[in-house]
Amino acid sequence: MNRHTHIGVYGLVAWEGQFLLIHKARGAYQGQWDLPGGRLEFGEQPETALHREIEEETGLTHLQVMIRSAESTVLEWVYQGEPEELHHIGMLYDVVLTAASQPDHIKKEPDGEDSLGGDWFTLEQVRDLSLTPFAEYMISKSTS
Template sequence: MEKYTHLGVYGVLIQDDHILLIQKARGPHKGKWDLPGGSIEFGEEPEFTLKREFMEETGLSPIKGSIRTAISYTIVYQYAENQMEELHHIGIIYDVELPDDQAVIKAEGDGQDSLGARWVPLESLSLLPLTPFVEMMMESVLIEEAEGEA
């Protein structure tokens, strides 16, 4: 079995009790809902990766990001018909602000990793198939949102 490490940058963007997610087009989480983001290209600063990936997957620009945390998980999945793969996925997670709160998201896919972006009500997150990064962030995000309303 092949083993790989993947480092990516992802953003948590919440507005009006909705979180911005993209639906995965490929990989071990195909069809699941994920945070916008992706791979750091060679020589690229993580914050630039965040801005580039947000533009590609959601159409939103400009954005502001501040590092929230770094998390990881491992998953074994069927990469090809006769090939299993073990992936160690590391994510640098940013809190994202959108200066233009009237900006329109790109609902169609990017032709690569995303089938499209969508604003998902926070109370509906548990009803959707989610990637591990969204699941890991969901509890703290919901707690923060509840505290913000109190």
């Protein structure tokens, strides 16, 4: 079995009692709802990567980010027809909208990459969604 480690940055964006989640288009979490974020480019600082990923996936800019935790999970999935073990490491941030942010105007359509679009969900709605481990962790920690 192939083994792969993926390191990424992810942010919990909360606004008016709702959480911003991205519907995954591909990868080990395809079809699940995830925090906006993703892979760092070579030499990129984690916070810079998070701002870039959130803008690419949601259109949101003018954000304040604060690291909360670093977590990891291991899962098995099939990649290009071959079983793979994925060690997913995430640097997890709380994201605060500023006065210049425009949460009413997020991208809800696919980005052509990793997202089928994003949307805001209440805690009640989140309970009915299939969440990625990092999304589940961050939302549970923010409501406890």
